Amino acid sequence: MTDDEAMAIALNEGQKALGHGDVPVGAVVLVDGHVVASRHNERERNGDPTAHAELLALQDAAVARRDWRLTDATLVVTLEPCPMCAGAAVAARIRRLVFGAPDPKAGACGSLYNLCADPRLNHEVSVTAGVQRDQVADLLSSFFAAQRAK
Numbered sequence: 001m002t003d004d005e006a007m008a009i010a011l012n013e014g015q016k017a018l019g020h021g022d023v024p025v026g027a028v029v030l031v032d033g034h035v036v037a038s039r040h041n042e043r044e045r046n047g048d049p050t051a052h053a054e055l056l057a058l059q060d061a062a063v064a065r066r067d068w069r070l071t072d073a074t075l076v077v078t079l080e081p082c083p084m085c086a087g088a089a090v091a092a093r094i095r096r097l098v099f100g101a102p103d104p105k106a107g108a109c110g111s112l113y114n115l116c117a118d119p120r121l122n123h124e125v126s127v128t129a130g131v132q133r134d135q136v137a138d139l140l141s142s143f144f145a146a147q148r149a150k
């Protein structure tokens with residue numbers, strides 16, 4: 001599966017968050033080119049500040065793999081992960097992170113911090129940024145425009 005194909009799945013997953021008023025962010029975890037977990041942001045739905053798409057997808061992937069170490073996994077997420085989710089990606093020891101749009105206000109994979117490539121941490125994650133960046137930005141900006149119109 002190409003990064004573009006995986007991002008299309010993450011975008012589709014992110015749109016599901018619109019059904020419960022959450023910011024449309026989607027994440028998938030791939031192992032050997034297969035989707036082992038696919039989740040979207042559920043912060044508003046669950047009233048849980050930690051219910052970000054990436055965290056939920058990593059938890060599902062660990063259950064599916066019966067191992068918290070996701071060393072052969074790729075995390076594909078529409079928006080650049082925040083410090084919590086980048087920290088979780090490092091903690092899970094994932095091999096690769098792919099994201100769509102940068103997040104200048106919270107991004108921790110190159111924008112504000114770079115937790116995925118900090119030699120002080122015990123694991124580094126290879127990062128590919130900007131996959132379907134425009135599609136991700138369109139989805140987010142249409143959500144925030146609709147929120148402002150309310």
Ligand SMILES: [Zn+2]
Pocket residue numbers: 052054081082083084085086
């Ligand atoms: Zn996050």
